[in-house]
Amino acid sequence: MPPGLSGTAALDLWRRALVASVRRDGPDLSARQLALLLTVYLTPPPHTVRGLAAHLAVSKPAITRALDRLSQEGFLKRKIDPSDRRNVLVQRTVRGSVHLSEFADLVTRSAGEAMGAGGP
Amino acid sequence: MPPGLSGTAALDLWRRALVASVRRDGPDLSARQLALLLTVYLTPPPHTVRGLAAHLAVSKPAITRALDRLSQEGFLKRKIDPSDRRNVLVQRTVRGSVHLSEFADLVTRSAGEAMGAGGP
DNA sequence: CCAAACCATTTCAGTTGCGAAACGAATATG
DNA sequence: CATATTCGTTTCGCAACTGAAATGGTTTGG
Numbered sequence: 001m002p003p004g005l006s007g008t009a010a011l012d013l014w015r016r017a018l019v020a021s022v023r024r025d026g027p028d029l030s031a032r033q034l035a036l037l038l039t040v041y042l043t044p045p046p047h048t049v050r051g052l053a054a055h056l057a058v059s060k061p062a063i064t065r066a067l068d069r070l071s072q073e074g075f076l077k078r079k080i081d082p083s084d085r086r087n088v089l090v091q092r093t094v095r096g097s098v099h100l101s102e103f104a105d106l107v108t109r110s111a112g113e114a115m116g117a118g119g120p
Numbered sequence: 121m122p123p124g125l126s127g128t129a130a131l132d133l134w135r136r137a138l139v140a141s142v143r144r145d146g147p148d149l150s151a152r153q154l155a156l157l158l159t160v161y162l163t164p165p166p167h168t169v170r171g172l173a174a175h176l177a178v179s180k181p182a183i184t185r186a187l188d189r190l191s192q193e194g195f196l197k198r199k200i201d202p203s204d205r206r207n208v209l210v211q212r213t214v215r216g217s218v219h220l221s222e223f224a225d226l227v228t229r230s231a232g233e234a235m236g237a238g239g240p
Numbered sequence: 241c242c243a244a245a246c247c248a249t250t251t252c253a254g255t256t257g258c259g260a261a262a263c264g265a266a267t268a269t270g
Numbered sequence: 271c272a273t274a275t276t277c278g279t280t281t282c283g284c285a286a287c288t289g290a291a292a293t294g295g296t297t298t299g300g
Contacts, residue, residue: 005227005228005231006228007221007224007225007228008162008224010224010227010228010231011158011161011162011220011223011224011227012162013227014137014158014223014227015155015158015159015162015163017134018151018154018155018158019155019158019159019175019176021151021155022151022152022155022176022177022178023176023177028151029151030150030151030286030287031138031141031142031148031149031150031151032142032287034138035135035138035139035141035142038131038134038135038138038139039135039139041131042128042131042132042135043135048247048248049247049248049249050246050247050248055139056139056142056143057142057143058142058288058289059288059289059290060247060248060249061248061249061250061288061289061290062287062288062289063248064248064249064250065249065286065287065288066287069286069287084247084296084297085247085295085296085297086246086247086248086295086296086297087247087248088247088248088249100131101127103131103134104127104128104130104131105127107125107130107131107133107134108125108126108127108130111125111130150256150257152257168277168278169277169278169279170276170277170278178258179258179259179260180277180278180279181258181259181260181278181279181280182257182258182259183278184278184279184280185256185257185258189256189257204266204267204277205265205266205267205277206265206266206267206276206277206278207277207278208277208278208279
């Protein structure tokens with residue numbers, strides 16, 4: 001038995017959080033976009049387009065477009081690397097932090113419900 | 121303090137699972153599609169188009185299209201309700217069960233990693 | 241100091257998704 | 271019966287995303 005999270009409980013946690021997220025009328029990000037956002041915020045910098053593309057195993061243009069979307073949303077910003085101006089460094093914003101914080105609340109709440117409902 | 125899952129741990133769990141999901145070369149489902157799939161498998165039947173649309177707070181055509189995609193993928197199937205032939209009952213398939221089982225593994229594995237990495 | 245290598249972006253053609261409105265089929269209501 | 275209502279689906283125009291290939295800047299190396 002896994003210690004923290006059985007298979008069904010994990011799925012139900014994911015379901016509750018995902019349904020809550022879908023029901024929200026906000027900017028609905030694709031899986032890639034959200035994965036990118038989370039990677040930038042939870043993984044040690046610096047973050048370049050090439051590095052992110054490798055990490056997510058998608059093409060570079062896909063990262064560029066996801067950055068367009070996320071920076072247009074205000075969740076991320078680009079900064080040219082001063083030491084090598086070919087590089088673009090992806091950085092966090094206050095707005096992105098707030099958004100992810102709300103998303104974390106949503107997940108933890110869903111986890112609480114899943115425990116309460118499916119529990120022993 | 122939340123008992124099972126702190127905010128940062130929840131985000132990191134989500135990140136790991138989502139990145140793993142994005143990296144996999146499989147059918148990449150949208151958030152809606154996955155939410156629909158999970159709802160059908162983890163919520164008591166019967167499931168109609170109208171009911172699912174209300175549950176996810178999206179339009180009926182959106183559900184129809186998601187069903188097209190998911191049944192084309194073999195994860196779900198439609199069956200006309202014999203007692204009221206206007207209704208469409210959405211049902212599970214073996215293939216969908218297998219897919220969700222693999223997805224659950226992915227989440228539990230990510231949960232284990234998140235505990236191991238970020239833990240005390 | 242000029243060419244090669246590298247980085248991110250843009251362009252291109254094609255796919256997929258969306259909401260609103262119109263639609264045919266099935267059931268309920270008078 | 272005829273009409274209204276309720277299903278799910280289809281059509282329409284439009285927006286967003288995809289990978290591959292081409293482009294414009296920047297840095298490195300001979």
